[in-house]
Amino acid sequence: MIYIRLIAESFRFAWQALRANLLRTILSLLGVTIGIFAIISVFTLVDSLERNVRESMSFIGDKVLYVQKWPWSFGGSYPWWKYFQRPEPTVREFRLLDRNLNNDAGVAIFASKGNVTYKFRNNSFSNGNLMGVSYEYNKVSEIPIEDGRYFVPQEVEAARNVMVVGKEIAETLFPFSGAVGQELKVAGQRFKIIGVIERQGENMFGMPNFDQMGVIPYGSFSKMYDTGPNGIGSTLAVKGRDDDPGLQELEYETRGMMRNIRGLRPRDEDSFAINRPEMATQAVTGFFQVVGLAGWVIGGFAILVGGFGIANIMFVSVKERTNIIGIQKSLGAKNYFILFQFLFESVFLSIIGGGIGILLVFLLTLIPQEMMKISLSVGNIILGLGVSAVIGMLSGIIPAVLASNLDPVVAIRSK
Template sequence: MQFLRQVLESFRFAWQALRSNLLRTTLSLLGVTIGIFAIIAVFTLVDSLERSVKDSLSFIGDKVLYVQKWPWTFGGDYQWWKYFQRPEPTYKEYRFLSDKLENAAAVVAMDFKGRVTVKRNNNSMASLIQGTTFDYNKISDVPTVNGRYFTQQEMNLARNVTVIGGEVADNLFPDEDPVGKVIKINGSNFTVIGVQEKKGQGLINFGGNPDIKCLIPYGSFAKMFHSINPSIDIAIKGYESDEGLLELESEIRGLMRTRRGVRPTQEDNFAINRPDAAAEAIGGIFGVLTVAGWVIGGFSILIGGFGIANIMFVSVKERTNIIGIQKSLGAKNYFILFQFLFEAILLSLVGGLAGISLVYLLSFIKLGTLTLHLTAGNIMLGLGVSSIIGIISGIIPAFSASRLDPVVAIRAK
């Protein structure tokens, strides 16, 4: 109990010392403030980017492979001339893969047409039309806030029905329920059967912004937009048990090479793309940003740490006489040590809190489609780094103060 009382008394002395030298306190914590701001700002930016990328990729699908003409590559030279002569995937190849694949949970054909006019009475807008097959909701997130998804019969018979995005619903039906109403897509009548939940523009939007999209059966899409040699994207979802989708990718490659008559010595004339490749590529960029944040913040914190240590040595020098009096009255060495160590930690924590507060204010700034989120983990990281800097900066001055001879200290001027 006595020990706890002395610790609290040390804390009170430290707080009074900081309050009595506000200007000096403010100047000495600037380095820590800038350092913590740099580190936590970068971490917050990286976390927010990762969250945005994951949200965007959730619409592409988890454990999904895409069979396409063009490969997704990140970094390096893109050898477009090498892929230019490749044939486009076709609906017949989709049917072939759908019938033959054994390691696939779902096989989907899809195609897109941008800036198509959709109308309802006097309201109209440019929309993205996506034709797709029945299992599309198994590979991609299609949350409906009103109505329903397609039935198998509607897909098989290529009915003129559509699931519209949130912005399409707001623009064409500002004051009424869209479900059951008829809209015109490229001049053809389509009945709205569902409205998707608003998702917002993501950092990565494969297939476009879902809020301005109209999903329709692939057969209806083909009748409106396909003429000679129609091409599609083929999306294939694997089973959870297929770790890394290795079995599915190997099976797809074998079937596609067989279907297209590719000889054993020839390269694939198609691409098997993975959404997680995009996440890994962007993750590498995040890693570089994180290192940069630590380097920039580290230099600022180092300067701030030296500033705090310097201030603490000055404080010890100024209060040497008081230390001697405290020791002559029975103060233990740890009481003196805690007094100055707490002062250094408090000084560093105030700087850290100031830096975190700046990041919090930064989170209110709109950065296009990106929303910054200051997480509890980053706050704890900032406070933890600040505390460590305070301990490192204050331990030597505090130890030197605790070892002062009381007789010599009292006589100091």
Template sequence: MLYLRLVYESFQFAWQALRSNLLRTVLSLLGVTIGIFAIISVFTIVDSLERSIRDSMSFVGERIIYVEKFPWIFSDHSDVPWWKFMQRPPATMREYKYMEEQLENAEGVALVSRRGGNTFKHRNNSMSGIMLQGVTKDFNKVAEVPIEEGRFFTQQEVDGSRNVIIVGAEVAENLFPNSSAVGGDIRIRGQKFKVIGVMEKQGAGLFEGMPTNDKNAYVPFGAFGKMFAGGPRGIQPVLMIKGLVDDVGLQNLEYEVKGKMRTVRGLKPYQEDNFAINRSEMMADAIGEMFSIIGIAGWVIGGFSILVGGFGIANIMFVSVKERTNIIGIQKSLGAKNFFILFQFLFESVFLSLIGGGVGILLVSLITFIPMGTLEIILTPGNILLGLGVSVVIGVLSGIIPAVIASHLDPVIAIRSK
């Protein structure tokens, strides 16, 4: 009960200070409000951007290793001349079958070829700018292929290189506006393909031109090869290998893939790798590093405002100690301990800081209602707790010195003060 009464009295003192000097208090808390608003708004927008970018790049997949000619991050291979990358051989069907049989740390292996900018036709309807991919039978084990209507390829269709196709939702809507696309025919480069599946609608990504399943289509790998030439100057396939869930960081899979690729390509111990191993985590790490820098900038910008606000709250507390010196003396003469006085002023300082921080968070929440196209701004509970936590820390730091001074006042001298 003593602590509850202490909190209640501290709350009364803080509220009285807020009401009696409203303009002074508001101006002093403005720095905390602006600072919390700057930090939390930056973090909220950064989190929303990062989430949207990661969602837009879902086509990269999770726990997937890509074996191809070029590395995604060239800074790690700055000592290798560019022409050596060009001379590297692309992945082959023989290598795909070897990896499929030999790998022990893989959940699935697929060989994929891609070609963008394709035009699909159905009767009088046509659509351009479609990404067409030729895939092997276990592609749906490696990458996500969310079928809404129809089915995925059968083993016989892939082995026989049959002209069957799975299309995205936008492709189906444009070519088959008044009927189901499943069972219909689509012409691609003069060849007719039968639609056996339609994928779920994914929606627009954050950046225009980012690949999405809506403008995507899959055909068996052999059927793709009948339309597009392969080889060094043609379409070059990529090996996609999905790791096991318990393989943290895909380290076991990466070591195994590297060894198997060197074996199947007959590389001697002294020869360097003629392939690149890229992981989906590389892109995620690059995105994380970029946004961490933006987050630091938010801390720096908001930190100056919070510093000003902290001095403002400290000023309020020093004035409050001066105005209530007589009351402090009476409290101590009636038996109030030093920690009671200390807690009283600290609570008042934290309460005032929380008001400023709460207003800043409220302003950030208003940003979430502003329409920003495909970018959805969400104020997460984590950012709310961060804002309140920073406000508490600022309140403690701003009020600790005035509170210590108040708690160590001599009761006789304090009572006689005016």
């Protein structure tokens, strides 16, 4: 019961200090408000950026290894001359991997062509993308069908002219009717639409997504475009299993089998690259860690100033209430009661300043954004309030100790 009364009195004194010296208190709390605003706004922006980056890259699949000619690179020098003579993955390699791998959940081959035009009567959709895939591609990367269906194995094996189109293509070419069952023309070939993919939305990097893409059987794509050594490069995608953490077993098996298929000797370097989506996410995470550290540094200076401001308020508060402290101690108040009273008051003031900073961040998240949705997480709110409480405790500890150690007789006579 005494602790509840202690907290209630501390809150009352903090509120009185706020009301009695409103301008002084606001100016003193401004540092905490700016500091918490800087830290939480940076963290909120970083979290939102990272989430949107991961969503933008979700089209490359989860737990997937990509066997390609070129390795992915994120910064630094890129020795392209080492990879220039490498052969492209082939359909034969795809079939051998599909037949012999034991640690996979599916193997697919695909190739894509950009800047294609889709036509239906007088309507056209320019700067679209066309992708040829094997049937197993839906095991590697999710293709959410909104209307119609995905390919059946017979259509892919026979290389029929059937297509699954993105939402933007369907809406542009068929604004007043359903797209499923219609025929469109691309690269001089007619394709029957059998499905429409759910809207994916824009991503941060302008990467192609399924909204502007048509997906056809790999055999049909190969008849339209050269997928040989001097043509459009293909990619082999190998889906990992849930019981293979880190996909280590799958990567070792895939590398060994590819080396065997290509007849590489033990001392020969790999003539292929095994790329992992984690390589991109790790690069992004490293960048955001640097940004987060910068947020701590910038906000830290403001919070330091705010901490001195709160300490100043508490020293003034102790000076103004010295007589009251003496009366309380003469009536039997213990030192810890006085100590906690001022310490809680300091924490409350700091939390008020931090709360205002968090409120400002929340108001910023309400501004509509087209490319990126910014949201304030519960974790960042707790972090902001926690940092505020710690700053309040550190700022108020010295004034609280001085107040608790006052001699009651001297304190009563001070007025």
